[in-house]
Amino acid sequence: MARxxxxxxxxxxxxxxxxxxxxxRKGCEVFGHAVVGFRNGWRGVLDGHVMELxxxxxxxxxxxxGTILGTSRTNPFQVEGGxxxxxxxxxxxxxxxxxxxxxxxxxxxxxxxxxxxxxxVGAPKTIDNDxxxxxxxxxxxxxxxxxxxxxxxxxxxxxxxxxxxxLEVMGRHAGWIGLxxxxxxxxxVILIPEHPFDIAxxxxxxxxxxxxxxxxxxxxVSEGAVPAQGTIELPAHEADxxxxxxxxxxxxxxxxxxxxxxxxxxRVTVLGHVQRGGSPTAFDRVLATRYGIAAxxxxxxxxxxxxxxxxxxxxxxxxxxxxxxxxxxVPEELYDLAEVFFG
Numbered sequence: 246m247a248r249x250x251x252x253x254x255x256x257x258x259x260x261x262x263x264x265x266x267x268x269x270r271k272g273c274e275v276f277g278h279a280v281v282g283f284r285n286g287w288r289g290v291l292d293g294h295v296m297e298l299x300x301x302x303x304x305x306x307x308x309x310x311g312t313i314l315g316t317s318r319t320n321p322f323q324v325e326g327g328x329x330x331x332x333x334x335x336x337x338x339x340x341x342x343x344x345x346x347x348x349x350x351x352x353x354x355x356x357x358x359x360x361x362x363x364x365x366v367g368a369p370k371t372i373d374n375d376x377x378x379x380x381x382x383x384x385x386x387x388x389x390x391x392x393x394x395x396x397x398x399x400x401x402x403x404x405x406x407x408x409x410x411x412l413e414v415m416g417r418h419a420g421w422i423g424l425x426x427x428x429x430x431x432x433x434v435i436l437i438p439e440h441p442f443d444i445a446x447x448x449x450x451x452x453x454x455x456x457x458x459x460x461x462x463x464x465x466v467s468e469g470a471v472p473a474q475g476t477i478e479l480p481a482h483e484a485d486x487x488x489x490x491x492x493x494x495x496x497x498x499x500x501x502x503x504x505x506x507x508x509x510x511x512r513v514t515v516l517g518h519v520q521r522g523g524s525p526t527a528f529d530r531v532l533a534t535r536y537g538i539a540a541x542x543x544x545x546x547x548x549x550x551x552x553x554x555x556x557x558x559x560x561x562x563x564x565x566x567x568x569x570x571x572x573x574x575v576p577e578e579l580y581d582l583a584e585v586f587f588g
Contacts, residue, residue, distance in 0.1 A: 246278055246279065247276075247278045247342070247544075247545070248279045248280075248281060248339050248340050248341050249268070249272055249279070249280050249281070249340070249341060249342055249343075249344060249541065249544050250280075250282070250290075250295075250338070250340040250342070250343040250344065251265060251268055251280060251282055251283070251314070251344040251345075251346065252283040252287065252289060252290060252314065252345055252346065252347075253265070253286060253312040253314050253315075253316045253347065254286030254287055254316055254317065254318070254319070254345065254347035254348075254350070254351030254354075255286070255316060255347045255348040255349075255350055255351045255371070256316070256318075256372070257310070257311045257316050257522075258312075258370050258371065258372055258383070258384035258521060259310045259372075259384050259387040259521070259522075259523065259525030259526070259529055260370070260383035260525040260529040260530065260532065260533030261311065261312035261314075261346060261370060261533070262303075262306040262307065262309050262310075262311070262312060263306075263307050263383070263525065263533035263534050264346050264370070264534070264536055264540070265298065265303055265306065265314065265346075266303045266304075266306055266307055266534070266537065267534045267535075267536075267538045267541070268280060268298075268538075268541045269298045269302075269303040270300055271537075271538055271541050271542075272544075273299060274300055276545050278541075278544075278545070279297070280297075280298040280299075281295050281296070281297060281298065281338060281340060282296045282313075283295055283314065283343075284296060284314055285314070285315040285316060285317045286316045286317040286318070286347070286351065287317070287319045287320065287321045287351070287354060288317045289314070289315070290321065290330075290334055290335070290343075291319065291321055291324060291330050291331065291334070292334075293334045293337065293338070295338060296314070307530060307534075308525070308530070309524065310521075310522050310523045310524055310525065311522070318350065320350065320354060321354060321358075322354060328361060331358065331363065332363065341364065342364035342365065342366065342544045342547070342549060343363070343364065344365075344366050344367075344368060344540045344544055345358075345365050345366070345367050346368040346370050346536075346540075347367075347368075347369075347370055348369070348371035348375075348376065348382075349371065349376065349569060349572065351370075352367045352369065352552065352565065352568060352569050355367045355552075355565055356550075356566050356568070356569050359549060359550035359565050359566075360550075360566075364547075364549040365549060365550065365565070366540050366543045366544050366550075366552070366553070367540075367551070367565050367568065368536045368539075368540045368552065368553050369536070369552060369553070369554065369568065370382055370383060370384060372384040372385055372388035372415060372422065372521060373385070373416055373417065373418075373419055373422065374419065374421040374573070375417075375418060375419035375421065375572045375574065376568060376569075376572075376573060377567070377568055377569070377570060377571050377572060377573045378552065378554050378563040378568045379552075379553075379554035379555050379556070379573075380554075380556060380557065381532065381555055383525065383532040383536065384525070384529060385421065385422070385529075386525075386526045386528040386529045386532075387523070387524075388414075388520040388521070389421075389422055389425045389426050389429065390526055391516070391519060391523070392422055392423075392430070392465075392516060393425075393426045393429040393430045395426075395430075395514065395516055395519075396426060396429075396430025396431070396432060396463060399514060400431070400461075400463060403461035403462070403463060404461045406461075406510070407460040407461055407510075408461055408509065408510045408511065408512055409461070409462045409463075409464060409503055409507070409509050409510065409511040409512070410461070410462070410463055410464070410511075410514065411465075411466060411496045411500050411511060411512065411513045411514070412432075412463065412464070412465050412466070412496075412514050412516065413467075413468055413494075413495065413496040413514070413515040413516065413517075414426060414465060414466070414467060414468065414516055414520060415467070415468055415516070415520050416437065416438060416467030416470075417469040418438050418469055419437075419439070419469075419574045419575060420436075420439055420440075420467040420469070420470070420575050420580075421575060422467065422520070423435055423436070423465050423466065423467035424437055424575050424579060424580065424583055426465060427465035427583060428582075428583055428586075430463065430465070431463065431586070432463045432464065432465040432586075433451070433454055433462040433463050433464065433586070433587060433588060434447055434450050434451065434462070434463075434464040434465070434587050434588070435464075435465045435466075435580075435583050435587075436464070436465070436467065436470040436499075437470055437575055437580065438467055438469040438471055438574075439574050439575045439577075439580065440575075440580050441472060441473040441474070442470060442471075442472055442473060442476075443472070443473045444472060444499065444502050444503070444506070445476070447464070447499075447503060448502075448503055448507050449588070450462075450587050450588030451464075451503065451507050451509065451588070452507050453588045454588050455509065462509075464499075466495060466499060468494075468495055469495075470495060494515065496513040496515060497513055500512070532555065535555075536553050536555075536560075539553035539560045539562065540553050548562065550564060550565055550566075551564055551565060552565050552568040554568070
């Protein structure tokens with residue numbers, strides 16, 4: 246019997262509890278392993294903060310958002326002696342291997358740990374859907390559904406007041422949420438990080454739409470959208486422990502420019518952490534469950550240094566290094582599809 250650890254790192258995400266539940270159920274009931282949860286991501290490994298996980302303690306959590314283990318954006322390689330502390334605590338709790346559930350930052354740490362000889366398996370989690378080597382990450386479908394519902398609701402108030410309504414969604418370097426929710430919700434303009442925008446062109450789309458008799462417009466903007474060089478300036482942002490900017494609020498810089506250039510009242514709604522909360526969709530519950538089962542299978546087989554991944558409808562696994570080598574960004578042809586509906 247082995248002792249398998251599990252942690253959830255980075256931003257919370259619908260579906261995390263489904264992964265935990267799957268790991269515990271198959272790990273304990275099928276393989277006969279003990280499963281130990283580390284609290285609050287990598288911070289729990291550094292601090293030795295653990296909780297024993299059993300089929301009994303993990304019941305009733307499939308539909309719950311967030312994570313019963315807690316999470317953080319702690320980077321152990323930014324802590325003096327962090328690697329050695331991780332080794333010591335894994336040994337102290339007799340952990341044979343660690344399942345790391347997280348996004349780009351958390352899995353990058355896992356890849357470095359694997360390179361240092363630590364037994365780790367990765368499971369991709371991010372509402373941004375930007376992890377390479379897998380077609381979809383759980384949490385993305387839920388976030389898109391929440392954003393689409395918001396667009397649907399904004400349509401009615403936009404039409405009632407003849408306004409431009411701007412909805413800001415998450416997406417630091419990749420605009421998957423913005424693109425999918427914008428397409429699903431019938432947005433008139435979609436601004437994403439992969440496609441630098443010209444504010445003059447955005448205003449032209451909106452004026453064209455209003456001239457055609459449509460007296461309201463919906464603009465969806467990813468928090469990481471970037472203006473074309475020489476157009477408008479955006480404020481700088483602080484960075485987290487992984488060197489990534491803490492984004493949010495770009496719409497408050499764009500909206501006044503749209504209003505000034507079009508003459509149409511422009512209002513902003515920033516969804517923010519609403520996109521992360523609440524129950525996961527059925528798709529995300531199933532996907533997260535499949536990831537959890539695949540992760541404990543890899544751990545049982547001693548296939549360390551790998552990440553579970555979805556290819557088509559098939560569950561597979563890839564080297565962690567490959568998974569975090571680059572971000573999965575929205576391809577140009579998909580954005581071209583969305584542009585058909587602009588203006």
